[in-house]
Amino acid sequence: IDSLLFSYSSLLTDCTGYSILSSLQDLPSPPWPALRSKMEKHLQVIAVLQWVISFLAMGISCTVLLIYMFCTDLWVIAAMYTTWLIFDWNTPKQGGRRSSWVRNWTVWTYFRDYFPIRLIKTHNLLPSRNYIFGYHPHGIFSFGAFCNFGTEATGFSKKFPGIKPSLATLAGNFRMPVLRDYLMSGGICPVNRNSIDYLLSQNGTGNAVVIVVGGAAESLDCAPGMNSVTLNNRKGFVRLALQQGSDLVPVYSFGENNVYKQVIFEEGTWCRLAQKRLQKILGFAPCLFHGCGLFSDSWGMVPYNKPITTIVGEPITVPKVEEPTRVMVELYHAMYIKSLRSLFDKYKTRFGLKESDILHIQ
Secondary structure, three states: OHHHHHHHHHHHHOHHHHHHHHHHHHOOOOOHHHHHHHHHHHHHHHHHHHHHHHHHHHHHHHHHHHHHHOOOOOHHHHHHHHHHHHHOOOHHHHOOOOOHHHHOOOHHHHHHHHOOEEEEEOOOOOOOOOEEEEEEOOOOOOHHHHHHHOOOOOOHHHHOOOOEEEEEEOHHHHHOOOHHHHHHHOOEEEOOHHHHHHHHHOOOOOEEEEEEOOHHHHHOOOOOOOOEEOOOOOOHHHHHHHHHOOEEEEEEEEOHHHOOEEOOOOOOOHHHHHHHHHHHHHOOOOOOEEEEOOOOOOEEOEOOOOOEEEEEOOOEOOOOOOOOOHHHHHHHHHHHHHHHHHHHHHHHHHHOOOOOOOOEEO
């Protein structure tokens, strides 16, 4: 045995033994970590792209498919679904049909990590109260609003126990087959009076209706580096909060405007006028924007992976007044604007903005 050990040690000390050990140390590490990282990046891109395509095309595609099925041997299935659709028509206005399973899909974690998206809590919310969250800015697709309040990817329920968020979006989306069910499963509701009244008055407490206050008009002014919100003439959500006695909560997403590049037309140009006219007809603003390609930096529909950080501010306690006066609405509207400005100024330097940057309110 001693002779074997001596021979082995000699092998390690001579040139041949040293070169063998050196060669082994210089071998490249297995490619699995790099391969896994690349695969995860691709999954993140696919997760975001499926949401963009679903939002833009699912409703129209499913409507066309349903009509086509009536012309085939599958007309019975189409008739059954249409019958059920008629029977279920008012469900979106009555709290919807949220699914914890859908809200916790793994695909939303990939969606979150692509940008990435973060949710920051600044104050506790009481489950004994109802709330109206004012979300700013709109951006092109409101990615931050959807990820934070339409899914559990950023842990809303853990950060705000006892609070159930309902993101409000265009009512027209809920007239589209399949898309309506997809949206409702995430706790998304129509942004109309009946739906919001139901959630705040007939659905108990602990409800938080999230309204993207600037709406389609605000999306026309979103571009990287823009800190502008449409709010001066948006007072309906304040009146609603007073009528329901629901507290107002300002929410600002830093980075929401950075994920797409948009051509912004000046006021008074025919392009701008056409956008506003179509906005009134269609309910949304046709924006001329672009992101990157599917797996490259070329132009495409995939948003740029810029971080989005959503800050949920301090709630403003609102009394219940069935018939609020104009003065009262303007008072709480001014309080809301002050609170939103304060939230923006407090956190702006932490997320890439300068101390001199200000929030423009139109």
